[in-house]
Amino acid sequence: MHIPTLIERKRDGGSLSEDEVRFLIAEFTGERMPDYQMSALAMAIYFQGMSADETASLTFAMLESGEKMIHPEGAPRIVDKHSTGGIGDKTSLVLAPLLACDDLWVPMISGRGLGITGGTLDKLESIPGFSVSVSREKALRQLEKIGVVMMGQTSDICPADKKLYALRDVTATVPSQPLIVASIMSKKLAESLDVLVLDVKFGSGAFMKTREEAASLGSAMQAVGSAMSVETKVLYHSMDEPLGRSVGNMLEVVEAIEVLEGRGPSDLREMTLDLAAEVSLADRDQLERWLDDGTARAKLDELVECQGGRTDDLSRLESVHVAPVIRDINAHESGKILKFDADTVGRASLALGAGRSRAGEPIDFSVGFDRLAKVGDVIAAGDVVARVHAASESAAEEGSKNILEGLQCES
Secondary structure, three states: OOHHHHHHHHHOOOOOOHHHHHHHHHHHHOOOOOHHHHHHHHHHHHHHOOOHHHHHHHHHHHHOOOOOOOOOOOOOOEEEEEEOOOOOOOHHHHHHHHHHOOOOEEEEEOOOOEOOEOOHHHHHOOOOOOOOOOOHHHHHHHHHHHOEEEEOOOOOOOHHHHHHHHHHHHOOOOOOHHHHHHHHHHHHHHOOOOEEEEEEEEOOOOOOOOHHHHHHHHHHHHHHHHHOOOEEEEEEEEOOOOOOOOEOHHHHHHHHHHHHOOOOOHHHHHHHHHHHHHHOOOOHHHHHHHHHOOHHHHHHHHHHHHOOOOHHHHHHHHHHOOOOEEEEEEOOOOEEEEEEOHHHHHHHHHHHHHOOOOOOOOOOOOOEEEOOOOOOOEEOOOOEEEEEEEOOHHHHHHHHHHHHOOEEEEO
């Protein structure tokens, strides 16, 4: 098989066979296909799409590029959740410890930020000492001990996806449905789950802009999950405004901890409970009690301790990561907020340094926005609608200007 010929065929709208897809993934994983060729193929897929059969072939080829978790016989119900990405979406940080309170096993393999959306791994690494590099063997031991692990892909779990994931982030191919399906489902299938709930976002701050696009993506992922005998459920959520009131790695961890302590924004709490209810054995009332009585927060402490983090720092993260410039952003107009555009907020956060423009680039845990106003709030000119955390005065000024461009009020 000739790699340029296969890229050319996909560029021109042709189809790739299962054997051809397997060949391409094997060559890429084995470093016989350079990044520039895979980037070209990813862009061809972005523009031309893939059929359901091609998408399934890509998913399974990426899954088979590495090893799967093997759970012991008699293990508890094994569950997980995945979000297609949204601005301020830190539900995984709340959901994973909450589900572990239900005597479930939650082997959550997560990723880093993609495009304008933050990554769970980047957020976790804002906790001093927390290691997301966990071997399969250690992950299984940790599941037996506390019921939850939050980790990155190991070198032997879906290595093809790990390489392609980094390329997509910096080649403007993140929103491709086939690439999203294959990336998400290969990792989740490698966890050997019983049940998976998918949180599919749509709107200005999501990769899928319309409910119809989201439904197409959700159906595609559900089909792949069913083909692998994993009970796969799908919930759809609008991402036209940020979730919660914080965007930025450390700031989102702080907000997630608030929810785990029975506080925090109501929209974040309710979305987490909606997702948990889809896979848990306990009813919603019990899930709420675990958030309110400290049980879920205690499980987070166990998780952090098991993965090398310093639990004493959890309650003071804002003093661990302090941006050089922190200042209020004041509204220029009065009225009821009709729109606080998630895409605008996400791009402003990325510009501050909360995300990456190149693969492997470091990020700044301290920067972002908090105290975000919400759609429906009634404000007066001069009221605080957000607070910016920036590395410099000029970055704070630019961030404040950018974020206000996404704010619309009805006078």
